[in-house]
Amino acid sequence: MKSNVLKKQLTLWTMLVALVSGSVAFAADSVDLSQSPEVSGTAEGSIVMPKEQSRMALDYVNQPPMIPHSVEGYQVTAKVNTCLKCHGVQSYRTTGAPRISPTHFVDSEGHVSSNVAPRRYFCQSCHVPQADAAPIIGNTFTPAPGYGK
Template structure:
């Protein structure tokens, strides 16, 4: 039991440290977190998020699909989830949006629920809008074989 508590405390400490380090990296690279992502001009460092675009190829197995449209102003709170107004099981047929995955209705134990599982309710934790932004930090990532462009 004690090892579980220590493991949990270590995980929480490492998560907090990762958040602090990532914030420092963003600050060092001059990322303005207050900048609206709906920038249409061409100033250096601006990000263009089109209203709608083709879905991008996935880069690895089980990658959450990226969002091919702007989510500026979308509300995703404990009471409202704007994403489900188009992607929910009651609406996707009339909106033409992809249906939410059945995996989003399973709890941590694999039990199927009648509504979206709480751990899958906040879509923007995993699904991010596509953009033409350059990487914040240079890297050598390449998609898994058979994925990506």
């Protein structure tokens, strides 16, 4: 009896993974990944990223802030993180950049470290360069009350 339930669950998970993978592959086909990070393709054309701009308002609680400057040529590898040269605990005071959040020093098990946690080290996994551009795919998202201003 349990074997049949497990087979059904496995089948459902397999179908879900296939559906999500197909959706991602379909979306990736419509985006030109060869463009530099400074130019973003949209339905209307391309958007040129400014070198620096004021910060956009957040739209919900705990939203990762967007990057208000160019990141062209920034290197983030296992050994080098260019973002931390300005936003790191030691450097933010002299650069005037916002300090990296204390949440970035908590690992997946809840332990606090003096180093950036591995899951928070690759900044552009969550933080993206901002652009005031129309969405490539339409949506009905509205900011949480009191946000987005």
